[in-house]
Amino acid sequence: MKTRLLGATVALFVSGTAYAQAPAPDNLEKLSNFQSTGTTEFTRIEQGGDYAAGIKKTLERISLPAGFKIGLYAVVPDARHIAVGPQGVVVFVGTRKDKVWSVTDRNKDRVADEVKDFAPSLRFAIPNGPCFSPDGMLYIAEQNRVLTFPAAEFFYESPDVAAFNVVKQGDLIPPSEESYNHTARVCKIGPDGKLYISLGQPFNVAPKDKLDLYREQGMGGIIRINTDGTGREVYTYGVRNSVGHDFHPQTGELWWTDNQVDGMGDDIPPGEINHQTAAGQHFGHPWYGGGDVRTNEYAGEEVPYDVVMPAVATVAHAADLGMTFYTGKMFPGKYSNAIFSAQHGSWNRTTPVGARVMVTFIDSDGNARTEPFAEGWIDENDEYLGRPVDVAQLRDGSLIVSDDLTGALYRIWYEGK
Template sequence: MPRFLLVAWLGRAALAVALAGAGPAVAAAPSLDGLVLPAGFQIAVWSDQVPDARAIALGAKGTVFVGSRQAGKVYAVEPAADGRHGGTVHVVARGLEQPVGVAFRDGDLYVSAIDRIVVLRDVERDLAAPPKPEVVTSAFPKDKHHGWKFIAFGPDGKLYVPIGAPCNICDRGKDYAKIVRMNADGSGIEDVAFGVRNSVGLAWHPTTGRLWFTDNGRDMLGDDVPGDEINRLDRVGAHFGYPYCHQGDLPDPEFGEGKACKDYVPPVRVLDAHVAALGLRFYTGSQFPAAYRNALIVAEHGSWNRSKKSGYRVMVARLDGDRITAYTPLVDGFQKNEQARGRPVDVQVLPDGSLLVSDDLAGALYRISYGG
């Protein structure tokens, strides 16, 4: 059997099934023609009614919550009865400033909005009449450059929030380019990692409990450097190099003078330059083959300023202990002939072991399944 399998075009009948129960379409369903997956895997449109779809979170009742950036909305997608497709889409919050990040805990939905975190209490009680957002904290910077935030609750019960650098390259001290954590009520904000330019993905290893995260490298040093990064936090307060050192071994031409890369934590994996690695999750389901168990699934959003596009795919990082031993495509082909056909943002394992992928270009969620 060949290693890779070209996804067949979706006929009208199959598309109708995929969108059953989803309500009126807001746009034509994205074409999956030309996407490439390993043998045995399939991809289908789960919902095409989530404009500007960004980060994903799962509710206790199976609701799929999705943030956005430019749309200013937070969506709640009820799964269809068969679980294989999205059903009714609700807008549970609107008018927020770049509400990219969503995190669900104890019935409540937490949402990032540049300088603040808001919460929708008991959000699944009535998705058609959602509660008004309450401000948890407004303690974060107001800068919009890298100001949108992926958020997630860690195994310690605290909410983790990246604070991106407000620039391509600058040194603004310890108020920026870091990851912080706080209690669910907004109290006890503390720094956990420094030297992180712009992380848009956080995940905890299911057995070690350690935090892994993506970081987007700086621009304007050429097509091929610096690489994006996958990092692991082993010690609270660790510094990962920005703005002094990139990809573990590349001193910055402006801010690196007098600094040594050996003084900073190197990446676990240096990725290709400008791929824009965003959301990541450990695969904890049982539907995929055993080789995928506890592998790290990474969404590469794709480059915006490289002379030849890079990224535009979903990748699998296989681990041996704390090392990444392989980094291979799960879905490839979101760009063709230098034209973007989709831009993966986040990934989320569903209860049945399938995997959702958000695409902000198409305003869609895709479901990746294996063997059926």
């Protein structure tokens, strides 16, 4: 396996795979001017061996509806949110560390042949959220910056890539509010061609002395901007920490998950899948901890906004994260325009829940119901064998699911009739 060694590099063993990690220089200015950086090597991740075999063994215990199958698509350390290239060439996977991975299935056997770091000459900071525009522009939402990579499906083969600021470092949120908590961004291009970015607020319950600043900046909300970084506005208010959103394929309306308040008990408050029908709607935080459950910190206070209640109340503390609407043709018709979403699993609960993929069906009136689709990553000892993060759709209509505990992408496909 070929690795990149720079300076005082330390070889780390992450998700069962050894790879070299070193601070990269900030070469954004050079790349924006189409200049070479001198970077010549990638970090490559081994795809076979005992570690991959162990993941495949775990997948044998995953239950799915009749006719569906699941398999290992790729070993991807710290795999978080997923962006599938519009041309079907490559899948980009963000992390909460300093890597973005490119995943390529070169022989189209629906198993990845190559996983290597994307843009290794750049220094990323929590590049959790990649997303694509329909015309092939890759965007990566970091902790406090948004970058764009034109023709990423072409340039990713080289260590140097075309890269430009959309929101420069320090302008996505005030630098004073940078945190280690609730700082994993996600992005998506809306039907209006604008870029929608979630900005989690860093507290369990946002304190009163931060509310005016957060409302102004869109922290604890979802903002939208033009793809050149102009025209910033707050689209969604009253969010605790959303790490997944998508637009209904027919109505164009925004749906999103939200992680709710910890420390209130095993069974409250519920998690949320929300449905937004207009700009500027408020979804309750910090007056509500989840659903209609009031927070202890704001109990008894009058809520100063009209609050939109969740479309779906999910099991408490299951940590609903990434989601996507299904638009493929592989699955049976009942799954058309349904939401597939990942439950990362609980930490603030005496008995763990989640660690599964859910499906949410929406009727013609907008009413929604959710149920488990793929589960089994919690064993009989209440031990996590995996923690799903995001769900995305490949061009053939199958799904890929990321897992940051095992460091993997899974593929789910349908073989039934």
